[in-house]
Structure formats: C-alpha cells, structure tokens
Amino acid sequence: MPKAAIFDIDGTLVDSVDLHARSWQETFAKFGHAVTFEQARSQIGKGGDQLLPVFLSQTEQDDHGEEMEEWRGQLFKSEYMQLVRPFSTVPELLRRIRDAGLKVAAATSAKKSELEIYLEIAGITDLVDVATSSEDAEQSKPAPDIFQVALKKLGLDGADAVAIGDTPYDAQAAGKAGIPTIGVLCGGFTETDLREGGCIAVYPGPGALLACFDASPLGR
Structure with missing residues (x-):
C-alpha cells in the first residue's frame, strides 16, 4: 500500500488546460510570436521556465521571457481564472x-x-x-x-x-x-x-x- x-x-x-493554452497563445501574440492554440496546449503542464524555450530562442528569452511570464500570469488571473x-x-x-x-x-x-x-x-x-x-x-x-x-x-x-x-x-x-x-x-x-x-x-x-x-x- x-x-x-x-x-x-x-x-x-x-x-x-484550455484556459492556460488560450492565455499563453494570447501572450505570445502580444509579444510578436506566432504560436497556435494547439502548439501552446501541447506544452501545458510545464512551468513557464520549461515552456518558453520550446518557442523562443535564448536571445528572445533573455530579452523578454521574464516580462512574458509576468504578463501571462496577470492575464490569466484577470481574465481566465474566474472560468476555472x-x-x-x-x-x-x-x-x-x-x-x-x-x-x-x-x-x-x-x-x-x-x-x-x-x-x-x-x-x-x-x-x-x-x-x-x-x-x-x-x-x-x-x-x-x-x-x-x-x-x-x-x-x-x-x-x-x-x-x-x-x-x-x-x-x-x-x-x-x-x-x-x-x-x-x-x-x-x-x-x-x-x-x-x-x-x-x-x-x-x-x-x-x-x-x-x-x-x-x-x-x-
């Protein structure tokens, strides 16, 4: 036992899961990255530290990765959390x-x-x-x-x-x-x-x- x-x-x-995927898709678009809902959804379950490297180069992560994570977190809390x-x-x-x-x-x-x-x-x-x-x-x-x-x-x-x-x-x-x-x-x-x-x-x-x-x- x-x-x-x-x-x-x-x-x-x-x-x-779908709500997280939507918030990530919206975040990527906000910062100029074309990531589909399906692509984002396939990575849900990872934290931002593991998800961002799938879609961003190291230079892009260094430039605005932290800002993206913060923006995505605020977006999820304000727009999506109430739907969970x-x-x-x-x-x-x-x-x-x-x-x-x-x-x-x-x-x-x-x-x-x-x-x-x-x-x-x-x-x-x-x-x-x-x-x-x-x-x-x-x-x-x-x-x-x-x-x-x-x-x-x-x-x-x-x-x-x-x-x-x-x-x-x-x-x-x-x-x-x-x-x-x-x-x-x-x-x-x-x-x-x-x-x-x-x-x-x-x-x-x-x-x-x-x-x-x-x-x-x-x-x-």
Whole structure:
C-alpha cells in the first residue's frame, strides 16, 4: 500500500488546460510570436521556465521571457481564472484516499497564489496535507524538483507515494523522483501519450479513479 497520493492540479483536479493554452497563445501574440492554440496546449503542464524555450530562442528569452511570464500570469488571473471549474467527485476522491490512511499532497507547476485558489475552487483546501508549487522548485515539470519537495515535506521515499496527473510531463517528473504515476485523460492528452510518458495506469478522470479505487495503484 502506498502512503501518499501526490496530485497535479491543472487538468487533473480542475478544468483549466484550455484556459492556460488560450492565455499563453494570447501572450505570445502580444509579444510578436506566432504560436497556435494547439502548439501552446501541447506544452501545458510545464512551468513557464520549461515552456518558453520550446518557442523562443535564448536571445528572445533573455530579452523578454521574464516580462512574458509576468504578463501571462496577470492575464490569466484577470481574465481566465474566474472560468476555472473543478472536475466532478474531486472532494469525494480525496476523502476516500484519506479514509484509506494515505496522506494527500498537491504538486503543481502553478504559482502558489494560483494553487491556493485552485484548492478553493475544487473544495479541497482542508483535504490536502502538503502543497508544493513552482516557487518551491528551481525547475518546473518535467524536472522532478516539485515532486522531490513534496516527498521531503511528506517525509517519504518515492516508492511510498503515487502521483496522479494528466500530462506526460507529470509522469516524467514523478518518475525521475522514483514515484509511479496514475494518468487521467480529463486534461486532454491521450492514453498513449500518458503511457509513453511513464504512467502505470490510466483512468478517464477523478470520478473513474474513485469508482475503481480498490483495484487502482492507490488501493493495492
């Protein structure tokens, strides 16, 4: 039996991936870069430090990368955050996990201020024992830093936890920290994407994971 479940947030517990992609697309256009919605969406799950190098040269990053990240953050908070909605049965899933004796952690590439709002939106602020955000890590996903910080806060080794995420970047980051990952399809990546990223099991979303809890890697 694992001792903790470590959740990604965006696309896993709250429906925000398309909103992040739109805000990034708008930001790239603002700064003169032609990036499509689909291109931006394919990188959601990474923090800005990992996303920007996909589309910008090092010179462009040095020139206006930091300004872009700040502008995108403000845009998301002012225009898109209010549109974020939770996926169904998220509180019920976390309660089931806690009833099974596991700790619950949140590990996200989002900023701490965003994380706190997401937990409120999902109705799980009181159900999360440990939370880590991009401010806790030198590099965001798919680097393992955020998961390593979560493990340190939990006082556990990677093999004692299970990660739950919606992107291959979650699985890659968790895998580097020695944590097996359950994938969920509600963030928009395919089962093939998730399994190739390293997921050991894949479910449609939080509700399906709850329904199959006893047979899942969380309940074994």
